[in-house]
Amino acid sequence: MTTPTGLLEWGQSGNYNGIDDRAVIAALAQGCSLGIVGAPPSLTAQSGLTIAVGPWQAVVNCGDGTRAVIGSRTTQTITETAGGGSARTDVIWADINVDGGSWSASIVASPVSPTRTGVALGSITVPAGAATSAAMTLNPALCAASGSYNTFDATQRTVTQTSLRDLTGVLTIPANEPQIGDIYEVEVHGHGTWPTGTAQSLYAQPSLASGAGVTYAAAYLGSGNTFRFHWIARIIFVSVGASASFYAYLLGELSGNGLLNPAGASNQMTSGMVQAISSPAALDTTVAQSLKIQANWGGPNGTINGDICHYRRRGVGLG
Numbered sequence: 001m002t003t004p005t006g007l008l009e010w011g012q013s014g015n016y017n018g019i020d021d022r023a024v025i026a027a028l029a030q031g032c033s034l035g036i037v038g039a040p041p042s043l044t045a046q047s048g049l050t051i052a053v054g055p056w057q058a059v060v061n062c063g064d065g066t067r068a069v070i071g072s073r074t075t076q077t078i079t080e081t082a083g084g085g086s087a088r089t090d091v092i093w094a095d096i097n098v099d100g101g102s103w104s105a106s107i108v109a110s111p112v113s114p115t116r117t118g119v120a121l122g123s124i125t126v127p128a129g130a131a132t133s134a135a136m137t138l139n140p141a142l143c144a145a146s147g148s149y150n151t152f153d154a155t156q157r158t159v160t161q162t163s164l165r166d167l168t169g170v171l172t173i174p175a176n177e178p179q180i181g182d183i184y185e186v187e188v189h190g191h192g193t194w195p196t197g198t199a200q201s202l203y204a205q206p207s208l209a210s211g212a213g214v215t216y217a218a219a220y221l222g223s224g225n226t227f228r229f230h231w232i233a234r235i236i237f238v239s240v241g242a243s244a245s246f247y248a249y250l251l252g253e254l255s256g257n258g259l260l261n262p263a264g265a266s267n268q269m270t271s272g273m274v275q276a277i278s279s280p281a282a283l284d285t286t287v288a289q290s291l292k293i294q295a296n297w298g299g300p301n302g303t304i305n306g307d308i309c310h311y312r313r314r315g316v317g318l319g
Helices: 018-026
Strands: 005-007 041-045 048-054 056-061 067-072 076-079 088-097 101-108 119-126 137-140 151-153 155-157 170-173 183-193 201-208 214-215 226-239 243-257 273-276 279-284 289-291 295-299 303-314
Touching: 005 067, 005 076, 018 067, 041 119, 041 137, 048 119, 056 119, 067 088, 076 101, 088 295, 137 201, 170 303, 201 226, 201 243, 295 303
Parallel strands: none
Antiparallel strands: 005 101, 041 048, 048 076, 056 067, 088 101, 088 119, 119 137, 151 303, 155 303, 170 289, 183 226, 183 303, 201 214, 201 295, 226 243, 243 273, 243 279
16 A cells, blocks of 8 residues: 655755745635646546546644645555445545644545644545445545736727627636636726617626626717626636636626716716626637637727726635
């Protein structure tokens, strides 16, 4: 039987100033959730009762006011026990040895005591009589903190057409990056002019979910009225992988650039708008995906300009 082991981060054999290093990690980890960070480990059935545990990293509580970083950069293996007379659920748990500056993983019964130091790498559903790991259900632990970033784009983009055009640049969602609970957003601030002559509608949508699009009626503003707007396209992942699923939203406001009088069609304003898909949509997160906001007019003579964009990932567990 194999037992995965490793050192606490910063731990070097014979040269481990543990308490100081852990205090530094505790300070840097303020506001960050404990548990798996970055991405959860893959759990893959091997021959017999062996399970391969992919690379992972976690922030753990050492129980003395400090924190440690543990993990493995390589795939390691662990051995489960065959199923008994009834089904059970086990947990792959990485215990820490604070004084020794090390960790070791083992398979323990569920539930795990809330006072036990370390971190869960995943759970195993073991059917009665299961003789191989392939007959078991392997569930990687959820990610506690998956990372966030935000980028800025000052390129102005103009839409005057009656077919969909890009109002923003593209937020590329890298292959295999999304984790359950992650939010990706494209935010745009801009201005425009309502069509002159015959009234025309305005439509906008997130590129990954037309069902979250919104249509502003032709009479929303008066002929030639200038306006300002602020929209956010947001998607939230509820599962990941080749058959991932997500919710999509378009929210924001568009108001006439005049007297703010909701009763007056020539300078009407809005207090806000939210559109969303009512059930999760499918998406393959094992390949790169693109999120942007698109728009079009119902007829000629309208102009909308996306002036400033932000593209962001709001990872889970980071406050």
